[in-house]
Amino acid sequence: MALIKYSIAIRDAIAEEMRRDPKLFFMGEDIAKFGGVFGCSLNLPEEFPGRVLSTPISEAAFVGAGMGAAITGTHTLVELQYVDFILCAMDQLINQTAKTHYMSNGTVKVPYTLRVQQGCGRGNGAQHAQCFESLFAGIPGLKVVCPSTPADAKGLLKTALRDENPVVFCEHKMLYAVRGEVPDSPDFTIPFGVADIRREGTDVTIIATSYMVQRALDAASLLEAEGISAEVIDPRTIVPLDMETLAASVRKTGRCVIAQEAQPFCSFGGEIAYELQQQVFRYLDAPIERVSTAQVPMPYSRKLETLNVPTADRIAAAARKTLWR
Amino acid sequence: MNPKEILGLYENMLLSRRFEQKADELYKEGLVTGSLHLYIGEEAIGAVAMLMREEGDLFTSTHRGVGHTVLCGCDPNLIMAELFGKATGISGGKGGSMHMFDQAHGLLGTNGIVGGGTSLACGAGITLKLVNHTDRVVFCFLGEGASNEGVTHESMNLAAVWKLPVIFVVENNGYEVFTTAQESCSVEDIAVRAAGYGIPGAVVDGNDALKLEKAYRKAIDHARRGEGPSLIEAKTYRWSGHWPGDAYSYGGYRSKEEVDEWKARCPILRLGKLILEKGYATGEELDAISRRVDRRVEESVAFAMASPDPDDGGLLQNLFA
Numbered sequence: 191m192a193l194i195k196y197s198i199a200i201r202d203a204i205a206e207e208m209r210r211d212p213k214l215f216f217m218g219e220d221i222a223k224f225g226g227v228f229g230c231s232l233n234l235p236e237e238f239p240g241r242v243l244s245t246p247i248s249e250a251a252f253v254g255a256g257m258g259a260a261i262t263g264t265h266t267l268v269e270l271q272y273v274d275f276i277l278c279a280m281d282q283l284i285n286q287t288a289k290t291h292y293m294s295n296g297t298v299k300v301p302y303t304l305r306v307q308q309g310c311g312r313g314n315g316a317q318h319a320q321c322f323e324s325l326f327a328g329i330p331g332l333k334v335v336c337p338s339t340p341a342d343a344k345g346l347l348k349t350a351l352r353d354e355n356p357v358v359f360c361e362h363k364m365l366y367a368v369r370g371e372v373p374d375s376p377d378f379t380i381p382f383g384v385a386d387i388r389r390e391g392t393d394v395t396i397i398a399t400s401y402m403v404q405r406a407l408d409a410a411s412l413l414e415a416e417g418i419s420a421e422v423i424d425p426r427t428i429v430p431l432d433m434e435t436l437a438a439s440v441r442k443t444g445r446c447v448i449a450q451e452a453q454p455f456c457s458f459g460g461e462i463a464y465e466l467q468q469q470v471f472r473y474l475d476a477p478i479e480r481v482s483t484a485q486v487p488m489p490y491s492r493k494l495e496t497l498n499v500p501t502a503d504r505i506a507a508a509a510r511k512t513l514w515r
Numbered sequence: 516m517n518p519k520e521i522l523g524l525y526e527n528m529l530l531s532r533r534f535e536q537k538a539d540e541l542y543k544e545g546l547v548t549g550s551l552h553l554y555i556g557e558e559a560i561g562a563v564a565m566l567m568r569e570e571g572d573l574f575t576s577t578h579r580g581v582g583h584t585v586l587c588g589c590d591p592n593l594i595m596a597e598l599f600g601k602a603t604g605i606s607g608g609k610g611g612s613m614h615m616f617d618q619a620h621g622l623l624g625t626n627g628i629v630g631g632g633t634s635l636a637c638g639a640g641i642t643l644k645l646v647n648h649t650d651r652v653v654f655c656f657l658g659e660g661a662s663n664e665g666v667t668h669e670s671m672n673l674a675a676v677w678k679l680p681v682i683f684v685v686e687n688n689g690y691e692v693f694t695t696a697q698e699s700c701s702v703e704d705i706a707v708r709a710a711g712y713g714i715p716g717a718v719v720d721g722n723d724a725l726k727l728e729k730a731y732r733k734a735i736d737h738a739r740r741g742e743g744p745s746l747i748e749a750k751t752y753r754w755s756g757h758w759p760g761d762a763y764s765y766g767g768y769r770s771k772e773e774v775d776e777w778k779a780r781c782p783i784l785r786l787g788k789l790i791l792e793k794g795y796a797t798g799e800e801l802d803a804i805s806r807r808v809d810r811r812v813e814e815s816v817a818f819a820m821a822s823p824d825p826d827d828g829g830l831l832q833n834l835f836a
Contacts, residue, residue, distance in 0.1 A: 215646050240645060246676060251634045251669035258638020261623060262573065264646045266638070281666070285628050286635060293614040294624075295607030296833035331834055354836040 192374055197366040199340035200230045200305070203347035204267065206376045208238050211265055214351060217243045217252055218269030218305075227271055228307060228366050249275045253304065254282035260302035260356075261290065267351060273308035273360070274317045287356045288331035303350040303357045309401055309451060310499050311364035316487035319363075319495070321451045323399070324458040326358045327428045333357040333382060334428040338403035340370035342426055345380030352379070362401040383430035387439070391421035394445040394509045397436060397462060399424055402449040408502035409449075413509055420509055428458055436462065437469045444475035445512035449505045454482035479508040516566070516728055518795040524566050524724060525790060525801075528558040528783050530808045531585040537812050538581065538598055542759045547598045551612055554582025556722075556754035559782035560686050561586045563727040564654050567735060573621045573639045574654035575632030578613050579686075580625025583656060587620040595815035601822035608825045609833075623653075630664030633657060633683070637670050640679030640744075650739040652680040659748075660691035662705045671744065675712040678743030682734045685746065686721065688753035693768045706748035714744050721749030722782040725789075752777035 194202070208214045216234065218226065222244040225232030235242040245252040249270065256268040270276055276283060283304070290298050310319045327334045333355055337343040343361065350357040372378075388403060389410050398406035403424045410420035421439050425432055440446045446466060448459040463478045481500040489495055516524065535555050541547045554561065561583045564574070576583040584594050589605060597604030598612055605615050613627035623639055626632045636655035643651040661667055662685055674681045685705045689696050702708065709716025715737060719730040727749065734745035754774060756764040765771045790796050796804075 213646055215641060217641075243645075243677070246669070246673055248669035248673055250666035251637060251673040254631075254634020254666060254670070255638035255641060255673065258575075258623065258635035259641040259646070260638070261635070262639045262642035264638075264642040266641075281628055281631065282634055286626075286631060289614075290616070290624065291836055292833050293606060293610045294616040294833075295609050295829075296836070297606075298616050298618065298624075299836045333835070 191371045193369050194340055194372050195366065196340045196343050196368050196370070197229045198232070199344040199372050200347055200361065201225070201232050201234065203344040203351070204231070205234060205237065207348055207351040208234070208241065210376070211351070213263070214265045214267060215241055215259060216267040216269070217245050217256070219247060219271045220244055221269050226269065228363070230269065249278040250282055253279035254286055256302050256304065257282060257287040257290070257300065260300045261298050265301040265351065267303045267305065270304060270306045272318050273306040273322050274320050276306060276322065284329050288329050291355065292331055299354045300356050301354045303353070303359055305359045305361060307361050307363055309362040309364060310488055310495055311401070313490060313492045313495055315490040319488040323360050323428055324452050324456065326360070327458055331356065332429060334360065335382065335426070336360045336399040336428060337426060338365065338400050338424050340368065341372045342380060342386070344372050345378055346382070346426060348379045349382055360400065364401050380426070382427045383432050385423050385425045385432035385435040387421065387423050387435070389420070389422040391419040391443065393419045393443055394421070394447060394512050395439040395443045396420050396422045396447045396449060396505060396509060397425065398422065398449040399426070399428070400451065402451055402500060405500060405502045406449050406505055409505035409509065412502060412506045418509065418513060433465055433469065437466060440466055440470045441473045444473055447479045447481060447505060447508045447512060449481045449500050451483060451499060453485045454480060455485050457482065476512040476514065479512055481505050481508050518793070520566060521786070521790060522796055524562055525783070525786050526804045526808060527565070527586055528562045528786065529804060530591070530811060531558045531562065531582045532783060533808050533812045534585050534591055534594070534815065535581055537816060538595070539755065539759050541598070541816070548600065549611055550758050551581070551598070552579040552758055553755040554579050556777065556781065557686055557688055557751045558582055558586070559724045559727055559786070560684060560721045560749045560751060561656065563724050564684065564731060567728065567731050568621065568654070571649065571651040572653070573623055573643070573651070575623045575636045575639070575656065576625040577632060577656055577658060577661070578625065578627055578629065579658070580615065581612050584615050584617065584622060584625060587617065587622050589617045589620050589622065591811055591815040592818040595819040596822045599819040599822070600824070601819055602825040602829070603818070603822040607829065609829070630657060630661035630667045633661070633667045633670035636681045637673050637679055640674060640681045644680050644741070645677070650680070650741070652682060652735055652738040655681050655683045657683065657685055658691070659685055659687040659696045659700055659705050662708065663699060671712045671714070671746065674744040675714050678741060680738035681744040682731070682738060683744060683746045685748040686751055687748055688751050690753055690757070690769070692757045704748060706746055709746035714746060716746040716748070718748045718750065721751035722780050722785060724782065724786050754778060
């Protein structure tokens with residue numbers, strides 16, 4: 191175990207997989223200089239000359255090229271500097287990448303991982319601070335990963351880079367500097383579709399991913415002081431989704447809060463609430479609560495941005511509501 | 516091309532022609548559904564490229580890709596069955612004419628999105644050159660309409676910057692659905708845009724197999740030497756409508772005279788004439804080719820007709836590998 195930053199855990203995962211798979215190819219904007227904007231490719235161009243390339247600012251071309259490389263036998267990793275830029279390459283992601291395995295009746299494989307950096311927290315405004323995991327998860331044929339810790343980032347990215355399918359790997363800009371214990375072994379991976387129970391509890395289940403996990407844990411601490419025992423679960427991957435673990439927890443607690451940074455309408459949180467009411471309706475003691483940003487673009491003002499993003503206090507308040515307090 | 520290759524080319528072009536004419540009939544009968552975009556009149560462009568490919572060379576196709584798929588050597592039975600949406604189709608009936616993949620013959624997909632293949636061709640070029648370190652090349656077919664798509668511009672720039680072995684072949688057939696190339700393109704010759712990417716560009720008569728061969732030879736050699744992409748614009752004409760149900764082919768947005776004028780420049784007729792003039796084959800031998808091709812097409816229709824629809828279980832299969 192070593193105490194390392196989320197960004198370095200990502201870098202290490204890429205380095206280990208590039209050592210293991212001599213055909214793994216990595217491209218993205220600015221990644222071959224200074225480790226890229228977020229330091230996730232630090233020293234990789236030196237260790238893997240010709241395999242880590244900075245692209246032109248041409249998202250449609252390089253997101254599509256990732257697909258073209260993948261279907262010709264190259265396991266491909268593409269970094270998108272900001273998730274917001276994927277909108278310039280939605281044809282390449284949805285029409286080309288996500289559908290090809292299905293459209294080809296399974297004859298074409300697409301071993302392709304797209305790393306995206308998303309989220310609020312730096313006053314980046316409406317076109318540099320979005321969360322698109324709900325959008326990605328709604329597209330058949332994409333796996334969607336949202337790691338919340340350095341260890342999860344490393345273990346899940348290594349799994350992505352060994353997967354034979356398109357994976358959108360959603361990183362959060364506020365997590366890159368967070369440190370955590372990460373296993374050293376190059377064999378360390380985390381399977382997709384296995385939720386992590388980050389804190390056990392008996393009164394209410396709080397489901398959160400990515401940057402919201404720490405806030406959910408902080409909410410659980412606030413609730414503990416009031417004698418409320420909250421269970422915090424991080425699904426870690428949205429596609430595939432470990433509904434079994436989520437449903438088992440809600441069966442136990444009878445109450446559920448879903449915390450997400452995305453806007454509420456047509457979101458991942460709404461989908462989980464639907465699945466839960468299908469599976470555990472008679473166990474529920476209260477309506478499922480959802481804490482989200484407002485249904486507006488992310489404002490620039492730090493004050494408004496802070497107001498918009500769910501906090502531990504808001505998550506705790508939602509939990510109390512499920513307990514009729 | 517030697518005489519034997521020219522005869523093979525002729526037969527292949529005729530197969531594509533007759534296959535698509537049959538598909539057109541079947542579409543009008545309702546046996547082929549959705550959209551069907553015919554390559555009739557444009558066959559030389561794809562056929563010469565397919566003939567000049569070597570083992571390991573690849574290509575991306577377009578919405579008008581049935582012709583390319585026939586020409587690349589894919590079994591016509593599998594193509595016809597796909598047009599019928601049958602389980603035996605090349606995509607198991609899940610793709611249709613715009614989503615056919617045949618890796619054994621280098622086809623990286625026909626494509627429902629105009630310009631959709633351009634970035635994929637760059638990716639294939641990455642595999643061939645930067646990952647596998649070979650001198651193999653990728654043909655990227657697109658229309659003049661696709662030359663106005665943003666991703667095409669991005670892809671040509673990327674291919675140029677990384678010297679990817681991509682041969683962009685613009686099949687300029689004069690029309691983008693109902694809109695003319697003159698109305699939608701800023702230049703008369705798309706090939707002049709090559710200068711903007713710092714790559715070689717050439718205009719060629721797309722209905723002349725021998726001229727196509729010369730243009731492709733230069734581009735292939737350039738790419739194999741590691742010097743990067745080229746842009747070849749092949750001038751041609753779309754005989755049919757954008758799709759078979761396009762009732763305005765004559766009278767509406769273009770005249771019968773215009774279509775007839777281009778039919779007189781048919782690439783297959785021209786090649787047949789050359790074959791007879793040079794004595795590569797006799798008229799009887801060409802007739803024998805014609806009969807052979809017709810039998811092959813009939814066989815594909817019989818195969819498609821006799822094939823089963825996909826199983827219900829197929830609906831949920833193959834979402835992930």
